[in-house]
Amino acid sequence: MLGGAALLAATDLVSKWVAERNLTVGESLGLGPLDIRLFYNTGVAFSLGASLPPWTVAAATGLIIAALSWFLLASEPAMTGLSRTGAALLLGGASGNFIDRLDGRGVVDFLHSGWFPTFNLADVFVTGGAALMVLGAFRRQPEENPG
8 A cells, every 4th residue: 555655646746747847837738628737736625724834734734644644554454455545545645745745835736627726646646545445435345264
């Protein structure tokens, strides 16, 4: 789970690096239903808390990720494969956004649909991971063969 999360966080950070190297703030590249548009989110989801000092948001995010990591690692043996995949996605996305936040500029967002706030791959990982964990919770673990 941790290896998958690390790979996903790295993928997210590389995608943000590419966006920053190839776009300027305000520039938009239309790709059909999705635009590529550079934006720095200093808050959390939907820019909530953007007026808080960056270190406060980073510290709170770090504490939440530490608690989430502890819970997921402790719960991993009882998880279904679907839930484990969801947990890796969730941790990878959360870690990617946390690492990105550490420079004080905010999280790099670059995917824009026109009807939803601008987001990034980490946001997709977190949302998809949470959904898979919920779905996995409804699936039963196969019972061990007693004999």
